Amino acid sequence: MSKEYSNIDIVIIGTGPAGIFTALELLRNGSKQKILMVDKGREIENRSCPKSKVGHCINCRPCCNITTGFSGAGAFSDGKLSLSYEVGGDLPMLLGETLVQETIDYADKIYLEFGADKHVEGVGNTEQVKDIRRRAIQAGLKLVDCPIRHLGTEKAQEIYYAIEQHLLASGVELLFGWECDDLILEGDTCKGVHLTKISESVDVYANQIIIATGRRGADWLERKCAEHNIAHEQGTVDIGVRVEVRNEIMEKVNNVLYESKLIGYPLPFKNKVRTFCQNPGGFVSQENYDNDLAVVNGHSYKDLKSDNTNLAILCSHNFTEPFNQPIAYAQKIGELTNMLGAGHILVQRFGDILDGKRTWQKELMQSNLKPTLPDAVAGDITAAMPYRAMINIINFIQAVDHVVPGFASIETLLYSPELKFYSNRIKMNTDLNTNINGLHCLGDSSGWTRGLMMASVMGVLMGRKLNRK
Numbered sequence: 001m002s003k004e005y006s007n008i009d010i011v012i013i014g015t016g017p018a019g020i021f022t023a024l025e026l027l028r029n030g031s032k033q034k035i036l037m038v039d040k041g042r043e044i045e046n047r048s049c050p051k052s053k054v055g056h057c058i059n060c061r062p063c064c065n066i067t068t069g070f071s072g073a074g075a076f077s078d079g080k081l082s083l084s085y086e087v088g089g090d091l092p093m094l095l096g097e098t099l100v101q102e103t104i105d106y107a108d109k110i111y112l113e114f115g116a117d118k119h120v121e122g123v124g125n126t127e128q129v130k131d132i133r134r135r136a137i138q139a140g141l142k143l144v145d146c147p148i149r150h151l152g153t154e155k156a157q158e159i160y161y162a163i164e165q166h167l168l169a170s171g172v173e174l175l176f177g178w179e180c181d182d183l184i185l186e187g188d189t190c191k192g193v194h195l196t197k198i199s200e201s202v203d204v205y206a207n208q209i210i211i212a213t214g215r216r217g218a219d220w221l222e223r224k225c226a227e228h229n230i231a232h233e234q235g236t237v238d239i240g241v242r243v244e245v246r247n248e249i250m251e252k253v254n255n256v257l258y259e260s261k262l263i264g265y266p267l268p269f270k271n272k273v274r275t276f277c278q279n280p281g282g283f284v285s286q287e288n289y290d291n292d293l294a295v296v297n298g299h300s301y302k303d304l305k306s307d308n309t310n311l312a313i314l315c316s317h318n319f320t321e322p323f324n325q326p327i328a329y330a331q332k333i334g335e336l337t338n339m340l341g342a343g344h345i346l347v348q349r350f351g352d353i354l355d356g357k358r359t360w361q362k363e364l365m366q367s368n369l370k371p372t373l374p375d376a377v378a379g380d381i382t383a384a385m386p387y388r389a390m391i392n393i394i395n396f397i398q399a400v401d402h403v404v405p406g407f408a409s410i411e412t413l414l415y416s417p418e419l420k421f422y423s424n425r426i427k428m429n430t431d432l433n434t435n436i437n438g439l440h441c442l443g444d445s446s447g448w449t450r451g452l453m454m455a456s457v458m459g460v461l462m463g464r465k466l467n468r469k
């Protein structure tokens with residue numbers, strides 16, 4: 001293997017949108033550099049979640065098919081491309097709003113070329129948007145405008161399959177089932193990566209090393225930063241719940257905006273709390289991280305619809321001295337919640353939280369609302385959720401109830417843990433250079449992006465930069 005991969009110019013670790021768009025943009029600019037992309041997961045055509053057949057998560061080994069493999073966490077996401085620079089991460093703070101918006105428009109065209117739906121949600125309906133905004137203002141919430149291109153889970157897989165085939169046909173090497181466990185540094189220059197696969201291992205050397213390992217690889221990258229003195233800082237950690245209500249409750253917002261981006265700073269803590277990843281007619285899902293950590297998420301299909309809408313409510317926490325391990329903090333909350341649910345996602349009715357009691361399985365059956373994550377276990381999420389986060393969530397839900405009447409109903413379901421691991425932020429300049437020569441960090445694992453489109457944008461800009469070298 002070392003012989004076969006001895007003449008590589010660029011190694012990309014992670015075949016999520018950030019890695020993919022780096023390679024695509026290099027090709028689009030006529031680059032002749034030899035590119036190797038490595039992922040610990042599988043080709044997109046070989047990724048499948050057994051849950052759809054067996055009805056529950058079987059904790060796939062060595063990797064969860066939901067979060068690893070070609071197209072990264074994007075394969076099984078419903079592919080909502082946020083088309084505004086205001087959504088999806090902090091890249092505009094680094095590169096400026098204009099460049100980021102221009103690159104969003106450019107990357108969107110590439111998605112269209114590979115077959116994305118031409119329809120854009122959340123535009124027009126001006127009078128109805130005004131009414132929703134009026135209610136949001138009255139409730140002390142900000143409504144962010146964001147056009148959305150909805151690929152749909154099954155369509156997203158087709159689009160990424162077409163991209164995978166295009167990369168292969170253009171000479172990009174794709175290596176699956178190999179995990180990068182270390183970086184090879186000489187002084188302050190990165191020379192290569194160390195890869196492992198079961199009992200095999202190999203060193204691959206290249207001129208440019210791109211790390212785009214997503215949230216899945218964020219804690220690994222945080223450890224590498226400490227080990228190799230890669231300049232980084234602690235960012236925000238997002239802790240929250242996945243909320244599920246009947247479609248009737250969200251009907252107006254779903255029809256007018258598709259996704260409501262609401263932000264609030266509820267009393268008494270005034271922390272930022274926001275809605276995220278709304279799935280009209282969608283399904284609550286589970287993703288598994290290393291050490292068997294089960295985390296809740298949600299997605300929606302283009303054609304197959306449920307009776308429910310789900311969305312995340314996330315509270316942003318910033319820690320101060322002496323604490324500097326936000327990812328570990330979020331993981332501990334996840335582990336505690338998993339422990340209470342005997343390894344499953346916990347679900348509780350909002351009314352029970354206010355009444356200070358757990359939810360019983362039989363009580364779930366008494367509601368209009370049937371959970372779309374059938375193996376979630378009824379219980380008490382407040383026994384694991386930090387006080388501050390819980391109060392933020394309760395007060396935010398009650399504020400959203402003014403915009404969406406019925407949102408704070410007794411039967412509204414809260415699933416936990418919903419955690420986002422992007423709090424380790426790699427320090428870089430506007431040319432996407434880290435303090436280590438030849439090493440670049442992109443996408444969600446870099447701490448600068450939080451979504452498909454922003455990760456794709458960072459990839460495009462990296463590809464352009466590498467092409468200039």
Ligand SMILES: Cc1cc2nc3c(=O)[nH]c(=O)nc-3n(C[C@H](O)[C@H](O)[C@H](O)COP(=O)(O)OP(=O)(O)OC[C@H]3O[C@@H](n4cnc5c(N)ncnc54)[C@H](O)[C@@H]3O)c2cc1C
Pocket residue numbers: 013014015016017018019038039040041066067068069070071072073074075076077078079080081082088178179180181212213214215216217220277285287297298299442443444445449450451452453455
């Ligand atoms: C269920 C679900 C629904 C979502 N829905 C949406 C949505 O609708 N809209 C949206 O904008 N975002 C959504 N997201 C988030 C979105 O998928 C991510 O923000 C995006 O994929 C980040 O891209 P990335 O390239 O940075 O990383 P990822 O897509 O996470 O890709 C990283 C890749 O790196 C690989 N990897 C990790 N560590 C290693 C290692 N050490 N060695 C080798 N390979 C490694 C992984 O296997 C993975 O394939 C969703 C996520 C999930 C899980």
